[in-house]
Amino acid sequence: MSNTPFPKGFLWGGALAANQAEGAYREGGKGLTTVDLLPTGQGRREMMKGKIDSLEPVEGLFYPSHEAIDFYHRYKEDIALFAEMGFKALRVSVSWARIFPNGDDPSPNEEGLKFYDDLFDELLKYGIQPVVTIAHFDVPVHLVKEYGSWRNRKLVEFFETYATTLFSRYKDKVKYWMTFNEINMLLHLPFVGAGLVFKQGENETQIKYQAAHHQLVASALAVKACHEIIPDAKIGCMLAAGMTYPYTCHPEDIYAAVEKDRESFFFIDVQSRGEYPGYAKRFFKDHNLKIEMEQGDEELLKNHTVDYIGFSYYASRATSTDPEVLKNMTSGNVFGSVANPFLQKSDWGWTIDPKGFRITANQLYDRYQKPLFVVENGLGAIDEVTADGEIHDDYRIEYLRKHIAEMGEAIEDGVEIIGYTSWGPIDIVSASTGEMKKRYGYIYVDKDNEGNGSLNRKKKKSFNWYKQVIESDGTKL
Numbered sequence: 203m204s205n206t207p208f209p210k211g212f213l214w215g216g217a218l219a220a221n222q223a224e225g226a227y228r229e230g231g232k233g234l235t236t237v238d239l240l241p242t243g244q245g246r247r248e249m250m251k252g253k254i255d256s257l258e259p260v261e262g263l264f265y266p267s268h269e270a271i272d273f274y275h276r277y278k279e280d281i282a283l284f285a286e287m288g289f290k291a292l293r294v295s296v297s298w299a300r301i302f303p304n305g306d307d308p309s310p311n312e313e314g315l316k317f318y319d320d321l322f323d324e325l326l327k328y329g330i331q332p333v334v335t336i337a338h339f340d341v342p343v344h345l346v347k348e349y350g351s352w353r354n355r356k357l358v359e360f361f362e363t364y365a366t367t368l369f370s371r372y373k374d375k376v377k378y379w380m381t382f383n384e385i386n387m388l389l390h391l392p393f394v395g396a397g398l399v400f401k402q403g404e405n406e407t408q409i410k411y412q413a414a415h416h417q418l419v420a421s422a423l424a425v426k427a428c429h430e431i432i433p434d435a436k437i438g439c440m441l442a443a444g445m446t447y448p449y450t451c452h453p454e455d456i457y458a459a460v461e462k463d464r465e466s467f468f469f470i471d472v473q474s475r476g477e478y479p480g481y482a483k484r485f486f487k488d489h490n491l492k493i494e495m496e497q498g499d500e501e502l503l504k505n506h507t508v509d510y511i512g513f514s515y516y517a518s519r520a521t522s523t524d525p526e527v528l529k530n531m532t533s534g535n536v537f538g539s540v541a542n543p544f545l546q547k548s549d550w551g552w553t554i555d556p557k558g559f560r561i562t563a564n565q566l567y568d569r570y571q572k573p574l575f576v577v578e579n580g581l582g583a584i585d586e587v588t589a590d591g592e593i594h595d596d597y598r599i600e601y602l603r604k605h606i607a608e609m610g611e612a613i614e615d616g617v618e619i620i621g622y623t624s625w626g627p628i629d630i631v632s633a634s635t636g637e638m639k640k641r642y643g644y645i646y647v648d649k650d651n652e653g654n655g656s657l658n659r660k661k662k663k664s665f666n667w668y669k670q671v672i673e674s675d676g677t678k679l
């Protein structure tokens with residue numbers, strides 16, 4: 203399938219997260235993070251929702267983030283492979299606890315700063331732009347224990363210090379930043395999004411939206427500092443996106459879909475438009491939520507909005523007001539979607555909707571009229587190493603081919619998209635399940651769900667396919 207060439211300078215690449223790739227969880231002076239407390243297995247999902255019994259790793263459980271794929275020691279080998287594919291950008295996150303092991307340390311950890319200096323130097327050696335996520339689901343555990351994490355206003359000050367430290371240290375190396383990964387995930391997986399742990403009987407909705415306010419203020423302070431310290435940098439927000447379709451044309455279903463999308467848009471409306479939207483104020487009133495704001499917060503939000511809208515797209519969503527549909531058509535995702543009978547699903551039950559990618563990109567661009575940056579898209583699948591030692595991941599090529607083609611259509615529609623960093627260009631730990639079995643990569647990593655394997659890397663069939671996509675500016679799909 204061939205396509206109209208993507209714009210010159212389009213940032214083709216891949217995306218990783220520190221906690222899902224680095225490993226070395228207690229090396230280089232790094233402190234413990236929230237994700238380091240998430241084992242694989244069924245208890246993981248409840249812990250991600252803030253039902254946490256222990257803030258210490260438990261003997262005998264397997265914690266996939268502790269070693270992950272050892273990117274901390276192998277990043278040079280991996281970056282050489284990304285360069286071979288022709289990457290123009292690599293999205294990585296900085297682990298907050300490598301820089302401030304406890305989160306409230308009086309000064310940063312030089313070993314941690316040095317690691318990312320070396321990582322960015324390695325990328326720039328190949329002409330690959332670092333695209334840096336400041337917070338990707340890993341809050342220093344000490345901030346949870348001592349302050350209750352983002353429910354506490356003190357986190358704003360700690361985050362501002364952390365972000366400002368990064369901008370000052372890497373101002374000559376990093377020109378693309380984003381604040382919170384999938385900031386809307388706070389509502390669905392509050393321990394992951396904001397390190398929130400709930401006690402029995404607490405008003406979780408009140409705590410979540412107060413924590414959201416703290417993150418939104420912290421994000422605006424980071425935008426302000428980034429523009430002051432690195433005037434030629436771009437700093438964005440980051441949304442777990444995917445348009446919500448109404449199950450029928452019944453007006454109630456239509457409005458339910460509007461409300462579902464507003465649940466996520468709320469965060470980006472504040473970060474991009476600079477104020478709390480009316481529907482949010484009504485939601486707070488209707489639910490008796492009192493959001494504590496400090497003097498100057500609203501002015502800060504208004505004056506320091508983001509430069510671009512970063513987002514992840516895996517699937518579209520659907521919703522209904524019919525109890526029968528809601529009961530019988532549940533879909534596996536955290537957004538409480540109903541399954542879409544017109545679409546196929548992945549091995550993990552995620553809807554596969556390439557056209558939805560074009561629709562979502564148009565929806566975001568219509569709403570915000572700012573450049574978009576696709577910083578996650580990909581297919582988590584079970585890959586098999588065949589007898590010939592190869593991985594014939596044609597199903598992944600198919601998924602990506604169709605999604606990139608629809609992204610091209612969105613650009614033709616006039617949507618400004620600055621780049622595409624597909625999720626997990628190398629197999630890494632799955633965020634939702636902690637599994638290695640849920641693979642996204644163009645590069646296979648020899649490691650299984652129980653942590654067994656050589657960690658050796660091996661190109662899949664999709665490796666040369668993506669190389670050709672980039673080489674041809676997206677015309678050869």
Ligand code: BGP
Pocket residue numbers: 219222383384442514578582625631632633634635640
């Ligand atoms: C997003 C996260 C990523 C990544 C992705 C895929 O929520 O930003 O960290 O994990 O989802 O999800 P999973 O790894 O659960 O398949």
